[in-house]
Amino acid sequence: MTIQNLLVELFVEELPPKVLNKLGLAFSGVLAEQLKAQGLAGADAVVTAFASPRRLAAHVTAVAAQAADKAVQQKLMPVAVGLDAAGNATPALLKKLQALGADVSDPAAAVAALKRAPDASGKAGAEALFYDSVVKGASLQVGLQKALEEALAKLPIPKVMQYQLETDCELPGWTSVNFVRPAHSLIVLHGAAVVPVKALGLTAGNSTQGHRFEAKVSPVVLPHADQYDEVLKRDGAVIASFAERRAEIVRQLNAAAAQVGGGAKPIEDDALLDEVTALVERPNVLTCQFETEFLGVPQECLILTMKANQKYFPLLDASGKLTHQFLVVSNISPSDASAVIGGNERVVRPRLADAKFFFDQDRKKSLESRVEGLSKVVYHNKLGTQGERMARVCAIAKAVGLQVGGDALAQQAEQAARLAKTDLLTDMVGEFPELQGIMGGYYARHDGLSTEVAEAIEDHYKPRFAGDELPRNNVGLVVALADKLETLVGMFGIGNVPTGDKDPFALRRHALGVIRMLIEKNVALGLPELLALAIPVFGDKITDASGALIDFIYDRLAGSLREQGFSAQEVDAVMALRPARLGQIGQFLSAVRAFAALPESPALAAANKRIGNILKKAGEVDAHVNTALLQEDAEKNLYAVMQKLLPESEAQFKAGDYTASLQTLAALRAPVDAFFDDVMVNAEEMDLRLNRQGLLKSLHVAMNRVADLSRLAA
Numbered sequence: 001m002t003i004q005n006l007l008v009e010l011f012v013e014e015l016p017p018k019v020l021n022k023l024g025l026a027f028s029g030v031l032a033e034q035l036k037a038q039g040l041a042g043a044d045a046v047v048t049a050f051a052s053p054r055r056l057a058a059h060v061t062a063v064a065a066q067a068a069d070k071a072v073q074q075k076l077m078p079v080a081v082g083l084d085a086a087g088n089a090t091p092a093l094l095k096k097l098q099a100l101g102a103d104v105s106d107p108a109a110a111v112a113a114l115k116r117a118p119d120a121s122g123k124a125g126a127e128a129l130f131y132d133s134v135v136k137g138a139s140l141q142v143g144l145q146k147a148l149e150e151a152l153a154k155l156p157i158p159k160v161m162q163y164q165l166e167t168d169c170e171l172p173g174w175t176s177v178n179f180v181r182p183a184h185s186l187i188v189l190h191g192a193a194v195v196p197v198k199a200l201g202l203t204a205g206n207s208t209q210g211h212r213f214e215a216k217v218s219p220v221v222l223p224h225a226d227q228y229d230e231v232l233k234r235d236g237a238v239i240a241s242f243a244e245r246r247a248e249i250v251r252q253l254n255a256a257a258a259q260v261g262g263g264a265k266p267i268e269d270d271a272l273l274d275e276v277t278a279l280v281e282r283p284n285v286l287t288c289q290f291e292t293e294f295l296g297v298p299q300e301c302l303i304l305t306m307k308a309n310q311k312y313f314p315l316l317d318a319s320g321k322l323t324h325q326f327l328v329v330s331n332i333s334p335s336d337a338s339a340v341i342g343g344n345e346r347v348v349r350p351r352l353a354d355a356k357f358f359f360d361q362d363r364k365k366s367l368e369s370r371v372e373g374l375s376k377v378v379y380h381n382k383l384g385t386q387g388e389r390m391a392r393v394c395a396i397a398k399a400v401g402l403q404v405g406g407d408a409l410a411q412q413a414e415q416a417a418r419l420a421k422t423d424l425l426t427d428m429v430g431e432f433p434e435l436q437g438i439m440g441g442y443y444a445r446h447d448g449l450s451t452e453v454a455e456a457i458e459d460h461y462k463p464r465f466a467g468d469e470l471p472r473n474n475v476g477l478v479v480a481l482a483d484k485l486e487t488l489v490g491m492f493g494i495g496n497v498p499t500g501d502k503d504p505f506a507l508r509r510h511a512l513g514v515i516r517m518l519i520e521k522n523v524a525l526g527l528p529e530l531l532a533l534a535i536p537v538f539g540d541k542i543t544d545a546s547g548a549l550i551d552f553i554y555d556r557l558a559g560s561l562r563e564q565g566f567s568a569q570e571v572d573a574v575m576a577l578r579p580a581r582l583g584q585i586g587q588f589l590s591a592v593r594a595f596a597a598l599p600e601s602p603a604l605a606a607a608n609k610r611i612g613n614i615l616k617k618a619g620e621v622d623a624h625v626n627t628a629l630l631q632e633d634a635e636k637n638l639y640a641v642m643q644k645l646l647p648e649s650e651a652q653f654k655a656g657d658y659t660a661s662l663q664t665l666a667a668l669r670a671p672v673d674a675f676f677d678d679v680m681v682n683a684e685e686m687d688l689r690l691n692r693q694g695l696l697k698s699l700h701v702a703m704n705r706v707a708d709l710s711r712l713a714a
Contacts (some may be wrong), residue, residue, distance in 0.1 A: 002065040004191030006035075007225035008148065009050070009057035010199070011185040011208045016158060017053070017278035021242050023155055023180075024051025028058030030154045034147030035060060038138050039067035050229065050240040052281050055208070057240060059228060063190060067137030074100070076129045078119055083111070083129075093129065100131060140190060145197045148188075152199060155180070165201040177201050185209070189225040210236020211281050213332055238281040246277040249329055252285035253313055256327050260287060263318030266327055267303060276311050280331040288312075288345045289325045294352040298442050301355045304432050309351055312344070358427040366447045367440065367457075370422040377424065382494045383541060386421055389486065392537045393417045397482035399533040403525055405474055413478040416456035419444065420479060423457075437461045452476075463513050470517055477521055484510040485534040492549045493535075493542025511556045518582040526580025527553060554578060561589065569712055570596065576708035584658075591658035592707045600669040601712060607672045608703050609710035611696045614681055622690075623697040629688055630695075634678035638671040639695060646702045658706045665703055672699070 008031060015023060028049035035041040041063045050057035076082060082093035089097075089107045097104050104110045119128035138146075157180040164174045165182075177183070177200050188195040188204035197204050207219040214237040222231055232238045239245040250273070253266045277283075294302060299322035306312040306326055313327040328344045330337075375387030383389065397417040401410035423429050423440035441458025445451075456476035460483050462468055471477045491497070491505050498507050514530075517523065531546045554575060561571045566589050574588045595601055615621055630636045645664055652661040681696065683689045703709055 002191075003062050004065070004193075005225045006041075006060045006063040006144075006195075007057065007187065007189045007222070007228050008060075008144075009055055009187040009208055009228070010152075010183055011055050011187070012179070012183045013181040014053050015051075015056070015181055015278070017275050019156065019158060020051050020053070020278035021274060023157070024049045024056055024242055026155055027051075027056045027151050028060075030151040031058050031147050032060050034150050035063060035143065038143040038147070039070065040064050040138065040140060040143045040147075049242070051242040051278075052238055052240050052245070053279060054281070055238075055240065057187075057228065059225065063140065065140045065190065067139075067143060069137050070135045072133050072135050073115075074131050074133065075119075076114070076131050079116060079127045079129055082114075087111070097131065100133065102131065102133075141195055141197060144188065144195055148197055148199050152179070175201060185219075187222060189222060189228075192224045208232070208236070210238050211331075214282065239283075242277060245280070245283060246273060249273065249277055249280075249283045249285065252283060252329075253327055256285045256287050257315060260315060260323075260325055262323075264315045264323060264325070265318075266313040267307070267316060269307060269313075272307050272311065272313070276329045279311065280329055282331065282333065284330045284333040284337075286328045286330055286337050286341050286344070287325060288328055288341050288348070290345060290348055290352055292324045294356055295322065295324060297352070297356045297359045298439070300435055300438050301359065301428060301432065302352060304434060305351045305355050306348060308432075308434075310344070310348055312348065354431070355428070358431060362426040362428055362439070362443060363446050367419045367422040367443050367449075368447070370425045371418060373425045374421060380490075380494075383490050383538075386424065389490075390418060390421055392490075393420070393479070393482045393486045395537040396485055396534045397479050400482055400525070400530065401475075401478045403529070403533070404478060404523060409474055409478065412450070412452055412475045413456070413482070415449075416453045416460065416475055416479045417482055419449075419453075420457050420460045420483065463516055465509070466512070470520060477517060477523075481514060481517055481523075481530070482534075484514050485530060486537075488514070488549055488553075489531065489534045489546075490538060490542060492545040492552070493538060495545075497548070497552070507552075508556060511553045512560060515553065515557050515560065515582060519585060522583035524581070524583075527582060528580055550578075557582070557585070561585070566593075573707035573709060573711035576711055577704065587656070587658050588706050591662050592709075592712070594659045595662040595666070595709070596712055598663065598666050600666040603669050603673060604666065604703070605709050605712035607669075607676065608700070608708075609713045610676065611700050611703075612710050615693065615697060615700060618693050621693045621697045623701055624694045625698060626687075626691050626694075629691040631688070632679045634671070634674040635692065635695065638668075638675045638699075641668060641671045642695075642699060642702070646698070649702060650705075653705050662706055662709075668699070668703075 010027075028047050032041060032045060032047040036043060036045065041060055045063070046061040048059040050059070076096050077093065082090055084090055089111050094104050094107060094110070097110055102110060115130040115132065116127050117130055119126045160178045160180055162176055162178050163182045165177050166174055179200055183200040183202060185208055186199055186202040186204045187206055187208055188197050189206055194204060194206050207221045209215070209218060210220045210232065216235050216237065220232060220236040222228060229240050232240050239248060257264045257266050302322055303314045306314050311329070313329070315323045315325045315327060317323050326348070328341070330340055332340065334340065371390070372387075374390050375385050377386040379386045379389045394414050394417040397413040398410045401413035420437070420440060423436055423443060426439060426443070428439050429436045437458050437460060441454050444454035444457050452473050452475045455472050456479045459471035459476035460479040462471050462476070462480055471480045487505065487510050488507060491507055496505060518527070527550060528546070531549065535544055535546060558571050558575050562568060570589055570592050573592050574585060579585055579588060625639060627639070630639055645667055649661045649664040652658075652664060679692065681689070681692045683692065
């Protein structure tokens with residue numbers, strides 16, 4: 001059995017850059033997976049993915065020319081069906097064996113070759129007949145053909161195209177092919193040998209094309225599977241590995257920035273880096289510049305236009321300020337790069353001039369003068385215009401601000417909320433929607449508004465994504481809360497709730513934003529209180545869906561807490577009580593974790609669960625104890641210990657020391673165990689029963705202030 005390394009390359013026209021790396025990994029992953037499944041490659045085979053703008057390739061180690069034969073045992077049918085009373089084969093069994101290629105010329109011999117074993121899927125004691133056979137291992141050509149077809153079929157292609165390919169046969173003609181881009185050649189090398197498989201109308205060979213302009217030879221001929229990246233780099237001027245090309249770009253970017261000096265560094269943007277890596281086959285980083293007059297425009301505008309439109313890397317100085325220089329990743333390396341540099345500088349100039357024009361024009365009108373225009377912009381057909389939405393956000397912000405910080409905060413929050421959406425009507429945001437909020441902050445400062453209000457306008461979309469910063473000041477915090485609450489309450493109120501992976505209004509992100517702000521800023525308002533402030537501002541436009549919305553937010557919170565490393569039991573215990581103040585949840589979880597580590601914890605959690613079940617069956621129970629009705633020593637002792645420990649635990653709870661509050665209750669373990677050992681709770685005498693239930697009710701209330709401890713029970 002010949003074992004060699006395998007190389008498969010599909011050479012195509014330029015692939016979509018934003019998904020190139022994903023395509024390369026998927027192609028190599030599925031190809032190797034299929035080879036392993038067919039026994040052509042071992043489980044320890046090393047797979048290397050290659051992806052450049054015009055090729056997808058995979059290198060797989062230790063691939064066999066022929067898979068080993070495989071012994072297979074196949075269940076045929078129950079013995080009662082396959083054999084008659086005399087033990088002879090029935091026609092059904094003979095037909096089945098014949099279909100499997102078995103020799104049935106001697107039925108007795110055919111039956112003797114079968115195995116009888118218990119039938120796991122049948123009745124107890126029933127047996128089935130099993131047929132042993134050897135399946136010949138697949139040849140590399142057959143197995144690889146199947147693997148290649150599977151790898152192409154499973155590519156995560158955003159959109160396929162149809163193109164015509166001239167048929168390779170005696171009769172001339174054309175055939176239609178569907179793929180992400182037209183394919184031009186296919187390489188399949190097993191060691192040095194070509195495996196003649198076919199795909200997309202192409203037959204495999206050993207040659208490909210290199211760089212469009214800088215390849216030394218055309219075509220590039222590969223002598224061996226293991227020389228793919230080496231030969232392609234040397235003769236084709238192509239770095240085939242996506243990771244290697246990306247690392248080379250990073251190296252050149254840093255080297256170019258160091259050459260500029262002054263602590264300059266290229267902007268960090270992984271998405272841009274991945275996209276540029278997918279646009280070039282052999283990177284060459286060049287330093288360009290633009291006129292310093294453009295630096296008067298907010299740097300966010302210049303950075304965005306250079307990144308989004310031109311795929312350039314702006315250079316920042318040591319303090320993070322934009323410089324007038326930028327880096328270009330070129331796909332060619334001429335001896336004199338002045339023409340390439342000049343061309344890129346010439347191309348970026350109109351983009352920057354547009355940004356400067358938008359900025360200058362926008363500042364001619366104040367944000368206040370744009371407020372009226374919001375009433376002409378539709379927000380949602382059931383929720384009205386942006387003007388109506390702005391009025392709702394203002395009302396919520398004022399109400400929240402009043403509760404959190406009094407009149408002064410309420411007035412500033414209302415002013416910021418009134419102006420927060422006006423930058424949507426500016427030319428700059430019209431051109432670059434990603435700058436909404438940011439430009440509002442710049443224009444607010446230009447209008448002479450206070451720093452607090454300007455920052456609030458800029459920050460009111462925060463947090464925009466996981467890990468994003470929160471608003472910098474309390475005004476921004478209140479407006480951001482109001483903005484997200486308005487969206488959540490409004491959308492839930494008209495029935496627009498997320499379903500499955502569909503969330504067109506980003507309600508999950510809004511909910512997580514509200515959660516983060518309430519927790520990390522420890523806002524002194526409960527979630528139900530906030531919703532109660534938000535719902536009335538909609539009038540009759542919505543129905544009250546606060547119950548469903550609260551469930552939605554708590555579900556997001558529970559998921560977030562589990563992702564942060566808290567166990568499911570810890571999260572369930574705390575979330576079962578639906579704490580209104582989300583800022584307390586972190587302390588509750590820490591207290592529960594510390595309690596769960598105590599040796600008394602399992603017994604108390606189990607007792608708490610038992611108490612809960614008793615009270616649930618009892619119905620409405622009054623947490624009152626008549627000491628005259630305490631008869632058994634165990635219940636008297638439990639009551640005495642409760643009288644000592646419960647006030648202490650309650651005082652610690654009110655002081656915010658939740659860990660100490662729970663740990664104080666740990667001393668109840670022995671008297672609680674004794675109570676359940678010696679006392680019949682559901683006594684026949686009604687007054688005794690009610691008194692004992694009241695004792696347990698008092699204990700249950702005290703034990704479950706921080707969390708539902710029964711959720712910790714195994």
